[in-house]
Amino acid sequence: KAGVTQTPRYLIKTRGQQVTLSCSPISGHRSVSWYQQTPGQGLQFLFEYFSETQRNKGNFPGRFSGRQFSNSRSEMNVSTLELGDSALYLCASSPAGGWNTEAFFGQGTRLTVV
Amino acid sequence: GQQVMQIPQYQHVQEGEDFTTYCNSSTTLSNIQWYKQRPGGHPVFLIQLVKSGEVKKQKRLTFQFGEAKKNSSLHITATQTTDVGTYFCALNTGNQFYFGTGTSLTVIP
Numbered sequence: 001k002a003g004v005t006q007t008p009r010y011l012i013k014t015r016g017q018q019v020t021l022s023c024s025p026i027s028g029h030r031s032v033s034w035y036q037q038t039p040g041q042g043l044q045f046l047f048e049y050f051s052e053t054q055r056n057k058g059n060f061p062g063r064f065s066g067r068q069f070s071n072s073r074s075e076m077n078v079s080t081l082e083l084g085d086s087a088l089y090l091c092a093s094s095p096a097g098g099w100n101t102e103a104f105f106g107q108g109t110r111l112t113v114v
Numbered sequence: 115g116q117q118v119m120q121i122p123q124y125q126h127v128q129e130g131e132d133f134t135t136y137c138n139s140s141t142t143l144s145n146i147q148w149y150k151q152r153p154g155g156h157p158v159f160l161i162q163l164v165k166s167g168e169v170k171k172q173k174r175l176t177f178q179f180g181e182a183k184k185n186s187s188l189h190i191t192a193t194q195t196t197d198v199g200t201y202f203c204a205l206n207t208g209n210q211f212y213f214g215t216g217t218s219l220t221v222i223p
Contacts, residue, residue: 035213043157043202043213056211090156099206100145105156 002027004093004106012112018079021109023091025072029104031055031097032074034066037088037108049074050097078111086113118205120214128222133190135217137203146186147204148177151216157202160188193221 005024013019025032033056034046045058049068068074072093078085088110092103121136137146145164149157161170163179163186170177176189190197198221203214 042215045211045213058212092157099147099204099211100162102147102159102162105158107156 004091004104006089006091006106006109008109009107010110010112012114013081015081015083015113017081018077019081019111021076021078021089021091021111023074023076023093023106025074025091025093026104029093029095030072031094032068032072033092033094033097033103034074034076035090035092036060037090038086043090046076048097055097081113083113085111087111118203118212118214120201120203120217122217123215124218124220126220126222127193129195130192133193133197133219134187135201135203135219136185136187137205137214138185139205139207141184141205141207143183144206144208146179146206148186148188149202149204149213150199151202152199155199160201190219193219195221195223197221 007022023032031050033048035043037043046060047054047066048056052068063079066076088108090105090108092105094101094103118139127133145162147162148160150160151157161177166183167181168179174191178187200216200218202216
């Protein structure tokens with residue numbers, strides 16, 4: 001069974017640009033969550049999607065958005081990039097989500113904003 | 115974003131020594147999960163604790179959930195070099211989910 005796949009693995013963007021990251025969950029998993037990991041702030045929850053609907057949201061500005069498609073694949077978008085958005089972005093999938101079951105993480109997308 | 119301070123932040127141990135990390139919340143939790151992240155890797159699920167006072171063991175790892183469901187610990191007996199990494203707790207309050215700051219473990223051979 002293939003694991004969680006995130007693309008691209010590395011990305012360099014300029015301040016003010018926007019970026020879209022992609023996450024393909026494990027087959028059969030309907031929940032996809034996104035996290036931001038930085039040395040200073042640690043691992044922070046961005047949002048969770050389940051069956052194409054955003055079910056939970058962390059404390060991030062509206063520049064951070066996401067969506068989920070009917071095949072459970074998810075995308076995360078960050079608009080008007082700031083230097084502080086440089087981070088490892090991780091997605092995790094689980095069968096039903098809700099933070100009550102094991103989450104399987106992808107390798108992450110390393111975003112650098114210059 | 116909300117975070118919980120894990121103690122200690124860093125720990126260096128000689129191979130064979132024991133290691134413990136603590137996770138304390140001010141809020142009663144629905145459950146707590148523990149993850150391990152190797153250097154350069156991604157978090158990998160270790161275990162979930164749900165019941166008050168619950169203790170679970172995985173070989174050399176022992177996980178405890180406090181009686182008040184506000185704190186938890188992870189104890190590793192006789193560390194090995196394969197235990198190197200950062201250990202995170204992940205807390206579910208029922209309507210919020212957040213990670214602890216992590217404890218970075220270095221094992222000296």
